[in-house]
Amino acid sequence: MSILTVTAVNAQQKLNPEIEKKIDILMSKMTVEEKVGQMNQYNGFWDVTGPAPVGGTAEQKYENIKKALVGSMLTVRGVKEVKAVQKIAVEQTRLGIPLIIGFDVIHGYKTISPIPLAEAASWDLEAIEKSASTAASEAAASGINWTFGPMMDISRDARWGRVMEGAGEDPFLGSKIAVARIKGFQGDNSFQSPLKIAASAKHFAGYGFVVAGLEYNVAEIGQNTLYNQVLPPFKAAVDQGLKTVMTSFNTLNGIPASADQYLLREILKNKWGFSGFVISDWASIREMIPWGFSKDESAAAKSAVEAGTDMDMEGGIYLPYLIDLVKQGKVDQKYVDDAVRRILRVKYELGLFDDPYRFLDEKREKEIVGSKANNDAVLGMAKKSIVLLKNEKNLLPLKKSGQKILLLGSLASSKNSPLGSWRIAADNNTAVSVLEGMKSYKNNTLNFVEGPKLTHEEPTFLAEVHYNTTDKSGLEEAKNAAKNADVVVMVLGEHGFSSGEARSRTNIDLPGLQEEFLKEIYSVNPNVVLVLNNGRPLTINWASENIPAIVEAWHLGTQAGNAVAQVLYGDYNPSGKLPMTFPRNVGQIPMYYNDYATGRFTDKDGNVFWSHYSDAEKTPLYPFGFGLSYTTFEYSDLKINKKSFAKGESAKVSVTLKNTGKYEGKEVVQLYIHDEFASVVRPVKELKAFQLITLKPGESKSVEFNLTEMELGFYNNNGDFVVEPGSFKIMVGGSSETELTEEFELL
Ligand code: GLC
Numbered sequence: 100m101s102i103l104t105v106t107a108v109n110a111q112q113k114l115n116p117e118i119e120k121k122i123d124i125l126m127s128k129m130t131v132e133e134k135v136g137q138m139n140q141y142n143g144f145w146d147v148t149g150p151a152p153v154g155g156t157a158e159q160k161y162e163n164i165k166k167a168l169v170g171s172m173l174t175v176r177g178v179k180e181v182k183a184v185q186k187i188a189v190e191q192t193r194l195g196i197p198l199i200i201g202f203d204v205i206h207g208y209k210t211i212s213p214i215p216l217a218e219a220a221s222w223d224l225e226a227i228e229k230s231a232s233t234a235a236s237e238a239a240a241s242g243i244n245w246t247f248g249p250m251m252d253i254s255r256d257a258r259w260g261r262v263m264e265g266a267g268e269d270p271f272l273g274s275k276i277a278v279a280r281i282k283g284f285q286g287d288n289s290f291q292s293p294l295k296i297a298a299s300a301k302h303f304a305g306y307g308f309v310v311a312g313l314e315y316n317v318a319e320i321g322q323n324t325l326y327n328q329v330l331p332p333f334k335a336a337v338d339q340g341l342k343t344v345m346t347s348f349n350t351l352n353g354i355p356a357s358a359d360q361y362l363l364r365e366i367l368k369n370k371w372g373f374s375g376f377v378i379s380d381w382a383s384i385r386e387m388i389p390w391g392f393s394k395d396e397s398a399a400a401k402s403a404v405e406a407g408t409d410m411d412m413e414g415g416i417y418l419p420y421l422i423d424l425v426k427q428g429k430v431d432q433k434y435v436d437d438a439v440r441r442i443l444r445v446k447y448e449l450g451l452f453d454d455p456y457r458f459l460d461e462k463r464e465k466e467i468v469g470s471k472a473n474n475d476a477v478l479g480m481a482k483k484s485i486v487l488l489k490n491e492k493n494l495l496p497l498k499k500s501g502q503k504i505l506l507l508g509s510l511a512s513s514k515n516s517p518l519g520s521w522r523i524a525a526d527n528n529t530a531v532s533v534l535e536g537m538k539s540y541k542n543n544t545l546n547f548v549e550g551p552k553l554t555h556e557e558p559t560f561l562a563e564v565h566y567n568t569t570d571k572s573g574l575e576e577a578k579n580a581a582k583n584a585d586v587v588v589m590v591l592g593e594h595g596f597s598s599g600e601a602r603s604r605t606n607i608d609l610p611g612l613q614e615e616f617l618k619e620i621y622s623v624n625p626n627v628v629l630v631l632n633n634g635r636p637l638t639i640n641w642a643s644e645n646i647p648a649i650v651e652a653w654h655l656g657t658q659a660g661n662a663v664a665q666v667l668y669g670d671y672n673p674s675g676k677l678p679m680t681f682p683r684n685v686g687q688i689p690m691y692y693n694d695y696a697t698g699r700f701t702d703k704d705g706n707v708f709w710s711h712y713s714d715a716e717k718t719p720l721y722p723f724g725f726g727l728s729y730t731t732f733e734y735s736d737l738k739i740n741k742k743s744f745a746k747g748e749s750a751k752v753s754v755t756l757k758n759t760g761k762y763e764g765k766e767v768v769q770l771y772i773h774d775e776f777a778s779v780v781r782p783v784k785e786l787k788a789f790q791l792i793t794l795k796p797g798e799s800k801s802v803e804f805n806l807t808e809m810e811l812g813f814y815n816n817n818g819d820f821v822v823e824p825g826s827f828k829i830m831v832g833g834s835s836e837t838e839l840t841e842e843f844e845l846l
Pocket of ligand 1: 173203247301380381600
């Protein structure tokens with residue numbers, strides 16, 4: 100296999116010559132052992148976020164830190180704990196190279212924001228950046244200087260538990276959100292502030308396309324999908340100054356991502372000019388052996404380092420094997436030098452050499468972690484993340500007085516589930532529950548009945564969630580209570596630990612007894628508001644048909660209950676739009692809006708020979724980009740100021756948006772294009788721009804978009820970005836199913 104050369108970083112990510120000089124000097128002093136030590140990351144001694152650590156006992160790890168055989172720790176947190184290990188590395192080793200401390204700051208640190216998929220539903224890039232910045236400030240104040248996020252895996256498969264962690268199915272929205280999150284984590288990339296941390300784009304690449312939605316599985320992806328769907332968010336992240344990348348557990352077309360030279364060297368490091376470093380996922384280098392790719396640990400070490408994986412996360416592979424491989428001449432030193440240079444570069448850029456303790460200020464930790472400002476920030480994010488899916492009989496917003504409201508469901512009183520699954524640093528039961536949020540509205544009578552238990556025991560991060568499918572106790576009590584209520588609010592869905600890593604499901608209905616519970620309550624009182632708590636699209640067909648009001652409230656984090664209550668009571672008019680298609684049934688998956696026409700897209704001849712299911716509709720339950728408001732919006736007068744324009748020119752698209760309802764509201768105006776003929780078949784529609792517009796009742800506004808060839812191009816199968824002349828359609832509206840269309844010609 101031809102080994103790709105290790106090339107110096109090209110211009111895309113500017114290097115600092117001062118830092119490069121310091122790295123030269125430091126590396127000239129380092130032994131091979133010390134170099135490989137930098138490529139070794141150990142898990143801390145408290146939490147595990149994967150299978151049992153293989154790196155050794157705590158004592159062995161401390162010993163290796165002292166021998167300068169550790170470059171990084173993960174899941175060590177808190178100023179005191181981090182200072183303990185950092186002091187060893189800085190004060191007790193020959194060269195005093197500081198550790199870089201990583202942690203999964205996925206949606207908040209201790210003050211938890213909505214799960215990333217929920218944040219994506221806000222389409223509010225400023226709010227998302229602010230959310231990441233809030234998370235970064237708490238993590239940095241706790242001694243962390245690197246987060247394993249943002250996760251930017253595009254996915255169209257709600258069976259996969261980790262859709263909660265990304266930004267949904269669309270590469271354009273996913274790219275914008277990836278950049279917003281990196282700006283929140285890294286700021287302007289100067290790291291002058293001790294409250295900014297290095298980001299890690301993960302999981303590189305193709306993880307969201309695992310076959311059958313199964314975790315850690317195979318991903319077989321063609322060039323067209325790889326270049327146009329999977330890679331764009333990562334490219335946008337590199338262009339934003341990303342500092343690290345994490346490889347994914349899956350194989351991509353037969354090659355484990357941690358050993359994929361094509362991805363790591365050809366694309367990421369050479370073509371895109373990425374100057375940071377690549378870390379494996381948890382033991383993903385070691386797992387190339389059970390994949391049947393590496394015959395043993397030594398072979399795994401060789402393949403991974405030559406491919407461009409610079410650091411081994413808790414895999415126990417690089418440290419024991421790479422030193423000998425280099426000394427025996429079986430691995431060229433240049434691969435180790437490239438990796439170490441990259442790792443040292445990020446440590447210098449973070450200021451860790453100037454002051455290894457700059458992130459370690461106990462007073463600042465006390466001031467920042469859990470502050471009111473941070474709670475206000477995650478509350479704001481949570482409200483914006485809520486999507487109104489249905490609101491008939493004007494059941495919502497709830498009246499603020501004189502109503503008898505019944506609140507039902509285990510999830511309504513849960514203070515743990517709303518935190519989601521990636522919230523290791525948060526203390527248990529620190530979320531504001533929906534019950535607590537609703538209680539703050541005191542002029543109604545509020546009655547709470549749990550009803551049948553959701554799960555047999557309290558779910559945890561490390562164990563399967565077992566839903567109650569048999570014990571109906573509590574159902575009669577709930578039904579009796581429902582008979583006397585004006586409105587019944589039911590909080591149903593998935594427990595927070597039911598989505599996330601290693602949480603694949605073959606059935607994405609409401610789990611356990613919940614649908615039966617819903618039907619029984621509806622049978623005695625049809626005025627039901629269903630509030631969903633979930634980490635993935637759910638196939639809620641019966642509810643969608645019968646329940647008058649449905650609110651998508653995901654897992655909204657620490658301030659979940661206040662956000663839900665303020666939306667239900669109309670103090671915040673819901674403005675979210677779905678970042679991922681909700682299918683009618685799991686058999687339709689993978690289902691996504693930016694689909695292709697195929698040769699037989701409709702039954703135009705009335706025969707059966709067209710692309711459809713004989714047992715189900717082909718349409719989604721709720722489409723990408725969909726979301727209602729307490730007010731209504733009307734789109735009209737879509738115009739493009741040129742019927743044709745040439746490459747290098749631009750055109751102006753305008754549409755009139757009017758608030759035709761009774762409430763002030765915010766609308767996400769979305770612009771899609773369709774390239775009608777091209778050298779590679781193009782999706783029937785692709786999101787290319789969006790704007791958040793707030794209008795008062797009766798107010799209207801002309802919303803304008805600037806259209807250039809950049810919105811019209813695509814990657815061909817060689818990975819080249821091309822813009823081809825031809826006829827295009829534009830569609831503008833409040834969801835991907837808008838009918839408002841205009842045409843133009845690119846010359
Ligand atoms: C996990 C996840 C990854 C995470 C890492 C460290 O297995 O796949 O996203 O950052 O291990 O916790």
